[in-house]
Amino acid sequence: MTGSDGLSRASDVHPALRTPFCELAGVDVPIVQTGMGWVAGPRLVAATAEAGALGILASATMTFDQLERAIDEVRTRTERPFGVNLRTDVDDVGRRVDLMIDHGVRVASFAQAPNPALVSRCKEAGLVVMPTVGARRHAEKVAGWGVDAVIAQGAEGGGHTGAVPTTLLAPSVVDAVGDRVAVVAAGGFFDGRGLVAALAYGSVGIAMGTRFLLTKESRVPDAVKERYLATPVTGTVVSTAIDGAPQRVIRTDLVDRLERAPWVGRLPRALANAHAFRRETGATLPALLAEGRAMRRSADLSWPQVIMAANAPMMTKAALVDGRADAGVLPTGQVVGSIDELPTVAELIARIVSEASAVLWRLTGTGGRGSVGTT
Ligand SMILES: Cc1cc2nc3c(=O)[nH]c(=O)nc-3n(C[C@H](O)[C@H](O)[C@H](O)COP(=O)(O)O)c2cc1C
Structure with a gap:
């Protein structure tokens, strides 16, 4: 199992950590590194996989060709x-799913709800289907389509997020579809x-974004990681001013200015960013317009909101790729305030397994078998 660095010995790992998720995803430990746009590249994903957990490549911010190269790199x-x-x-999206099938990718993670046809296509090909949901009714909807798993993301999570905190969402989703x-x-x-705690709610594991962003292998520039590390638990805000949908980010002067500006004031920046994102991802104008129309229908957005939605990827790239923390947007979970160092992924996963085992041994009255003291 984990622990080439000796942080966790296999004999000390509590058997309760071998959950049904391990079998489903083909991993040793029930921990997921989520597919964060501009962050979760091949290096982070492969490091996570090598440490025994599930790494997920972020493809929302990649062209088709970039995704193909990234999958190949993970494989190497x-x-x-x-x-x-x-x-x-x-x-x-259909072509991307075919690519994943051809390359033997194990898990298809969806940022928004997929549709029944897409779920069937993935499942027929043996992909494990795992959308992210932020509300109980969304979990019920995708469960009805036959998905294998859901990531139930509570309000304190980073990036686009719902209104229900994890402590309430996780048990209610378990009750509804578990x-x-x-x-x-x-x-x-x-x-x-x-x-x-997640296992106590009836979950089969945890997924983490911000915690993996703040590791040595994440591709985010060091200065930007320092900015995250300096952010307190109260230093985040959920804003709809970036792309129309509630998104949790570090509260910066830029975000405050966007929040204050009327949408017409934000429009020129949104249009420029839409153009830049089109160049970046190779999307054609008709494709973007079709996407905009689909977003309007599925998310009930107005056209100004759709145009603003083009903002998010480039503003996030400015910070997370180009290192311009003040000129860009920094998606984060509130958990950023509880993180103060940058471990390697192997150290992080070994530590979590070791801590969880120690807690479980203590709670089950078999204390002393854990490889670390109780926390
Ligand atoms: C920088 C960043 C980028 C993200 N991008 C995506 C994305 O492209 N697709 C997605 O499904 N979720 C995305 N998320 C949400 C995460 O996958 C994950 O669900 C969330 O971070 C969990 O909360 P935590 O940050 O408290 O661990 C992003 C989160 C962050 C912090």
């Missing part, structure tokens, strides 16, 4: 299973205590 770094995160509102679907809890997790 590891033979272990991994996943790919997809947007469902892009016109080439008999049919593997529920992975997300939003606010960073250590072994959280993993045990």
Whole structure:
């Protein structure tokens, strides 16, 4: 199992950590590194897979060709299973699914609800289907389509997020669909205590974004990681001013200015960003317009909101790729305030497994078998 660095000995790992998710995803430990746009590249994903957990490549911010190269690169770094995160509102989503099938990707993670046809196509090909949901009714909807698992992301989570906190969402999603679907809890997790708490709610594991962003292998520039590390638990805000949908980000002067500006004031920036994103991803104008129309229908957005939605990817890229923390947007979970160092992925996963095992041994009255002291 984990622990080439000796942080966790296999004999000390509590058997309760071998959950049904391990079998489903083909991993050793029930921990997911989520598919964060501009962050979750091949290096992070392969490091996670090698450490025994499930790494998910972010493809929402990649062209089709970039995704193909990224999958190939993960394959050269590891033979272990991994996943790919997809947007469902892009016109080439079917082609991307075919690519994943051809390359033997194990898990299809969806940022928004997929549709029944897409779920069937993935499942027929043997992909594990795992959309992210932020509300109980969304979990019920996708469970009805036959998905294998859901990531139930509570309000404290990073990026686009719902209104219900993890402590309420996880048990309610487990109650609603846990008999049919593997529920992975997300939003606010960073250590072994959280993993045990998630298991207590009936989840089969945890998914973490911000915690993996703040590791040595994440591709985010060091200066930007420092900005995250300096952010307190109260230093985030959920804003709709970036792309029309509630998104949790670090509260910066730029975000405050966007919040104050009327949408007409934000329009020139949105249009410029839409153009830049089109160049970046190779999307054609008709494809973007079709996507905009689909978004209007599915998310009930006005055209100004759709245009603003083009903002998010480029503003996030300015910070997370180009390192311009003040000129861009920094999606984050509130958990950022509980993180103060940048471990390697192997250290992080070994530590979480070790802490969770120690807690479980203590709670089950068999204390002393854990490889670390109780937390
Ligand atoms: C920088 C960043 C980018 C993200 N991008 C995506 C994305 O492209 N697709 C997606 O499904 N979720 C995305 N998310 C949400 C995460 O996948 C995950 O569900 C969330 O971070 C969990 O909460 P936590 O940050 O408290 O761990 C993003 C989150 C962050 C922090």
